Amino acid sequence: MLTKDALLIIDNTLQEKTIPESKIDFLRSIRDLLRTKSAPYIAVHGPCPDGTVTGALLLDIFPRAAILPLDYWFINHPQLRSIANSLEWLAVGDLKPLNPSYTKQLYVDHHRTSISQLFNAHEVYFNSKGASASAVLFDATRSLFQYAPQLEELVDLTRITDTGNHPGLPPLDPPCGVESCSHDELVWLFEDANSSCVTAFEILDLIEGFRRKGVSHLNSPSIQSRIKILRKNRKIAWEAGQKNVKPADFVVVIAKDLQFDSRSLLLSALQKANIGGVSIIEEQSRKCRLSFRIRKDVQKSNKEWEKYRIDLLATSLNGGGHMAAAGAKADSVELAKEKILAWAKSLNMSVSVADLRHA
Numbered sequence: 001m002l003t004k005d006a007l008l009i010i011d012n013t014l015q016e017k018t019i020p021e022s023k024i025d026f027l028r029s030i031r032d033l034l035r036t037k038s039a040p041y042i043a044v045h046g047p048c049p050d051g052t053v054t055g056a057l058l059l060d061i062f063p064r065a066a067i068l069p070l071d072y073w074f075i076n077h078p079q080l081r082s083i084a085n086s087l088e089w090l091a092v093g094d095l096k097p098l099n100p101s102y103t104k105q106l107y108v109d110h111h112r113t114s115i116s117q118l119f120n121a122h123e124v125y126f127n128s129k130g131a132s133a134s135a136v137l138f139d140a141t142r143s144l145f146q147y148a149p150q151l152e153e154l155v156d157l158t159r160i161t162d163t164g165n166h167p168g169l170p171p172l173d174p175p176c177g178v179e180s181c182s183h184d185e186l187v188w189l190f191e192d193a194n195s196s197c198v199t200a201f202e203i204l205d206l207i208e209g210f211r212r213k214g215v216s217h218l219n220s221p222s223i224q225s226r227i228k229i230l231r232k233n234r235k236i237a238w239e240a241g242q243k244n245v246k247p248a249d250f251v252v253v254i255a256k257d258l259q260f261d262s263r264s265l266l267l268s269a270l271q272k273a274n275i276g277g278v279s280i281i282e283e284q285s286r287k288c289r290l291s292f293r294i295r296k297d298v299q300k301s302n303k304e305w306e307k308y309r310i311d312l313l314a315t316s317l318n319g320g321g322h323m324a325a326a327g328a329k330a331d332s333v334e335l336a337k338e339k340i341l342a343w344a345k346s347l348n349m350s351v352s353v354a355d356l357r358h359a
Helices: 003-016 021-036 049-061 133-141 151-161 183-195 200-219 221-244 262-270 296-301 310-315 333-346
Strands: 041-045 066-070 089-093 104-109 121-126 248-256 273-282 288-294 325-330 351-355
Touching: 003 021, 021 066, 021 200, 041 049, 049 066, 049 089, 049 104, 049 133, 049 151, 049 183, 049 200, 066 200, 089 133, 104 133, 121 133, 133 151, 151 183, 151 200, 183 200, 183 221, 200 221, 221 262, 248 262, 248 333, 262 273, 262 288, 273 296, 273 333, 288 296, 288 310, 288 333, 310 325, 310 333, 325 333, 333 351
Parallel strands: 041 066, 041 089, 089 104, 104 121, 248 273, 248 351
Antiparallel strands: 273 288, 288 325
């Protein structure tokens, strides 16, 4: 696919309004990147802590390449996925295999849902038991490439964030500078710097900044400002979850796109769950996106927790991910809820549903 064809598809998608309002700025920024950056291209997952660090590592290997951060809503979109599956990628990281008919130079991933797919690349680094894609790549190639020394600390942070082993609850207070952070605070600063990205350019700033400065890039005024706004919105979402979600084995919380910080809403709801939960975010088109989680303490204390594998449930809803953290899409809230309730019933789990769309 030529760049001009990709730009036409993006323009048509924006005109047809077939993406959530919250994703419009991101898609526009991908269009601007394609206009200003030339091949070869590297695709990484973004905004995602593991994706940004994987991108920084790949830029150390391929310094002349251009990074295109893509999220799963993009590569699963009926029109946009043709871009992801037609561009001739130099490398792909922390994403399912793209454009399997084209032989890439390098592919790296760790998601279980990629196991059965075709890895068409000269160099493949895949480990479904790896903590993160960046950890898989770094551990396998650190003796082959002269990575910038500050990248190792970032890779180690992804071993925490990408396995969901964040320390404590997400912070609600304004961020501090890196120098005055404890290690636990640094983990959340790193996570929130990624979660607060709205455009592809903000993700690229993280990738390039991490590569040059390591974690000290988190002191950037623009990043600190984004995190401050994110945590303010997180507090609103957290309070909504605590107020409206009732205790159960598995909790379902439903909201509209842009109504709350959806990740914080889910984390708040999980405090009322014995096993896990899901956020269902309804978009303008009435379709919805889902984010599933199994509680960390369940993973550590329940030897049979794998029977709750939410990656399989997500796969049945055109999604995927990890056994304890996954995402999906559905044509309607009711369809998604029906499937989730049937799954929970098959596992004898109690379920509570909090619909906040009209709150």
